[in-house]
Amino acid sequence: MRNKWLHFFLVTVLIGKNSIAQDITGIWKGGLSINGNALPLVFTITKSGTQLASTFDSPAQNAFGISTGSTELKNDSLVIRIPLINGSYTGKWNGADSIYGTFQQGNFKAPMVLLKSKEGKASKPEIKRPQTPQPPFDYSVEEVTYSNQEGTVQFGATLTLPKNKKDFPAVILISGSGSQDRDGSMFNHKIYWVLADHLTKSGIGVLRVDDRGMGKTSLGPNPTQLTSEDFAKDVEAGLAYLQSRKEINAKKLGLIGHSEGGMIAPLVAARNKNVAFITLLAGPGVAGYEIWNGQMRRNFIKPNLNPEDYNIAADLVNKMNSPFRFSTSADTIKKKMEAVYADWKATNSTIDENKLFLATGINPYKTLVNQFASGLVWLQYFLNYEPFENLSKVKLPVLAINGSYDIQVLANENINGIDKALKKAGNKQYEVKIIPSLNHLFQTAQNPEQSYESIAESFAPIALEKISNWILALYK
Structure with a gap:
């Protein structure tokens, strides 16, 4: 789930300063040899003000518009970090049309030359994402920072709150597998931003947070030793922050966890009395x-x-x-x-x-x-995690929904596992539901195999309405 090359669950960028006069922005093409097979890669470097950002395509793997973790240029040295795949590209730029460097992923390391393309990007036409929120917003939007109890990690996040409302519920969004930014950016979708926008318009406050090492959240110590338990503690730091906000009712704080986040939410809820409800989106119900x-x-x-x-x-x-x-x-x-x-x-x-x-x-x-x-x-840690252990302790309200077209966390077996565990807990306030034709990202798909990037929809309205209506019904 976390750090998968095959699924390219990647995110947006931390940016470095460009200290060289020439312009490195543009489309750069290179390739690797993997087990004798050619794997072309295309990097697109852009700049906003003095800040650089980059995305890359892997056409052979049908993956396009994938964001990196950071892009930094100092003199002639380029470093593009890709946290999700434990990878990077480092190279020397000649100031014009070539970069000589090394691509690394885990223990795999290979030389790769990038050449600046004079042609358009050889990728699929961009599909519009009509659900991506656009200003002006009819709710308050605040960029916030806070730290964990130990002071070892600083989190960057966006807090959206309903206007002219009091005593509303509020939630923390917990991301799925892979290092992701607060918006859940993948294939030009902003799935967590779309969800947060809908919830806040419906009268629910939302805190969405950059994962460690992404956006404005620091990586923290010992990154190779991190497990879902550490990410659960990160969620608890978010809970503590929301409790510090006077305009938020500390008794109406919930968690919405997607994929691995649907494993972390019950882990937190089973031990933290500050959680009032949880929603599991494609959360695991089996080992x-x-x-x-x-x-x-x-x-x-x-x-x-x-x-x-x-x-x-x-x-x-x-x-x-x-x-x-x-x-x-x-x-x-x-x-x-x-x-x-x-x-x-x-x-x-x-x-x-x-x-x-x-x-x-x-x-x-x-x-x-x-x-x-x-x-x-x-x-x-993930392979040996048994969801039943924590779910069977959760007595607070739970909504668990999965899509019938999910091929990563199969709907029937996982929903059944969640249902069994909550019954064991004696939970009287839960609902489990499989929504037809939705995939792992809760997009409406034509079939289970349809790629995420080929779908214009970022988050199915039927799922958005189900989540918001269920939360609001708790406090009628």
């Missing part, structure tokens, strides 16, 4: 390793296999990913994978891997280890 294995099976196994072949393939994928649960050492995980793969090959010596898998051999699994090298502690 993390079950969700992970399902995602990996989709990534590795060819579609439309017969049941017998699928089970043989699934057996390998599940076993190859199991070592992530029991170690945070990349070398240890790879050695265990080697043993698992050798055993599977011996048992299935007559099987043609090309028939079963999108990528064969052990190298794709080792590449996965490299991609998560700086996030193995987070991954181990």
Whole structure:
């Protein structure tokens, strides 16, 4: 979930100053060789005032307009950081049309030359996002900062509050997997901003916060050791901030968690008495390793296999990913994978891997280890997390909704898991619902496979109305 290269759950930018006279802005094209396959990348660098920003495309992976974490140019040295994939690009600019540098992701490192393009960007036409909020706003908008109790992390956030209303409920939005900005920016969608805009217009205050290392939120110490538990403490820092605001009723504070945020919200609610209600959007209801294995099976196994072949393939994928649960050492995980793969090959010596898998051999699994090298502690925590433990302690009002077209957090099994846990808690104030035709981002999709960026809608109105109406009904 967090730090995935395949899903490109990336975010916007911290910006550096341009201290060189020439203009580095424009479209820069380069490429990598991955396991013998060419992977073209396109960086687009822009400037507002003295601030630089960048996005990149990976056309072969059907990913366009992806924001980076920071873009800095000092003299002739360019550094583009990409926190979500634990990656970066560093290079020397010749002051004109070429940058000689290195692309890095985890332990993977390769030289990459970027050449300035004189042509238009070779990407899909931009799709308009009609729901992206536009000023003027009929509610108050305030840029705020606050720190955690230890003073080790400073958070940047936007607080939107209804005008001419008192005693309204307020919520903190908790982001899904991947380092994201406060707006939930991905593929030119601003999903959390769209949600916050709707909620605030409906009479609900909203605090939306940059994740660690993004926007105006600092990274904090020991970033490779962070887990969802640390992000839960970040949410509690937000709760403490809202409690300090005199215009906000401290007894009407709720949490809205999306994806991994839907795992963090119950974690906080089970122990923090300042939480009055929670809403889970595509939140997990089954163990993390079950969700992970399902995602990996989709990534590795060819579609439309017969049941017998699928089970043989699934057996390998599940076993190859199991070592992530029991170690945070990349070398240890790879050695265990080697043993698992050798055993599977011996048992299935007559099987043609090309028939079963999108990528064969052990190298794709080792590449996965490299991609998560700086996030193995987070991954181990997630894989071993059992949502039932905290959900079964939550007695406050809960709304859990999933989309029927979600292929990342499957609706039926996760909603059923949430329902079972809340019944165990004896919770009398919860509702679980699967909304037809919505994907993981709560967009209306034509089918489960439709890409996020191809959809103009950022957040389905039916889901927006469900969330706001449910919260407001709590306080009628």
